[in-house]
Amino acid sequence: MTDIRGQSFLNNHPCFNKEASANWGRVHLPVAPDCNIQCNFCNRMYDCANENRPGVTQHVYTPDEAVDMLEKLFARRQDISVVGIAGPGDPMCDADKTISTFEKVRAHFPRVMLCLSNNGLALPEYVDELVEIGISHVTVTVNAVRPEVGADVYAFVRHEGRTYTGIEGAEILLDRQDEAIRRLKENKLIVKINTVVIPGVNMEHIPEIAAKASAWGADIMNCISMIPVHDTPFAGKTAPTDKELHRIRQFIGQVMPQMTHCCRCRADACGKLGAE
Numbered sequence: 474m475t476d477i478r479g480q481s482f483l484n485n486h487p488c489f490n491k492e493a494s495a496n497w498g499r500v501h502l503p504v505a506p507d508c509n510i511q512c513n514f515c516n517r518m519y520d521c522a523n524e525n526r527p528g529v530t531q532h533v534y535t536p537d538e539a540v541d542m543l544e545k546l547f548a549r550r551q552d553i554s555v556v557g558i559a560g561p562g563d564p565m566c567d568a569d570k571t572i573s574t575f576e577k578v579r580a581h582f583p584r585v586m587l588c589l590s591n592n593g594l595a596l597p598e599y600v601d602e603l604v605e606i607g608i609s610h611v612t613v614t615v616n617a618v619r620p621e622v623g624a625d626v627y628a629f630v631r632h633e634g635r636t637y638t639g640i641e642g643a644e645i646l647l648d649r650q651d652e653a654i655r656r657l658k659e660n661k662l663i664v665k666i667n668t669v670v671i672p673g674v675n676m677e678h679i680p681e682i683a684a685k686a687s688a689w690g691a692d693i694m695n696c697i698s699m700i701p702v703h704d705t706p707f708a709g710k711t712a713p714t715d716k717e718l719h720r721i722r723q724f725i726g727q728v729m730p731q732m733t734h735c736c737r738c739r740a741d742a743c744g745k746l747g748a749e
């Protein structure tokens with residue numbers, strides 16, 4: 474692990490490489506509480522210690538607190554290969570906190586991999602900065618590539634001081650995702666596409682998302698079951714069954730390599746996948 478850009482080192486990311494997950498873990502730093510979109514399945518107000526889903530954390534750290542936590546973590550563990558930021562909101566909505574945290578982590582721990590997970594809306598302006606810091610892996614959550622489908626997934630999209638709804642909001646989000654992902658790949662970053670599978674909303678649309686991910690040159694795709702959450706518009710919807718999810722992955726696996734070991738991590742996840 475001598476070169477943060479060396480391929481053998483990059484292969485130690487447990488989320489992007491299933492084989493690595495047996496030996497390597499990750500830590501998520503919950504430094505970004507705000508979000509610039511509202512998904513109809515998301516509610517970040519609830520937290521249970523036994524709850525594994527994105528958007529959940531027991532504490533939001535400042536950048537300096539995050540570095541202090543890492544100092545203590547690395548003193549007792551040698552199996553953490555990746556430091557990521559995935560919320561509990563959208564990291565690039567709180568770009569100042571996210572960038573500051575990454576810069577401090579890189580300065581204190583120059584050999585660790587850095588990973589970002591976000592929705593892509595505010596990402597394009599920061600691609601060059603992320604490249605400069607040395608981010609190697611980026612996940613973008615793409616739940617629709619047709620605005621009419623996205624209009625059913627997102628309650629609103631907030632961009633440049635204005636709030637958009639329906640097809641207009643979905644179009645803005647998709648355009649920004651398209652720009653961001655293309656620029657990430659132009660800079661040779663490793664990109665994962667996360668897609669929340671929602672029966673009756675976007676489940677039949679997943680092959681189109683996979684085709685778009687392939688056209689973008691994304692490296693891997695992760696289909697995640699929607700988790701019905703209290704006090705959301707989709708609280709009464711049924712999550713896809715394991716059989717349905719398996720069938721989707723098999724079908725689109727011909728187009729995009731599939732991640733099959735996702736644990737739907739919390740924003741403060743730490744350790745090997747599934748071992749918290």
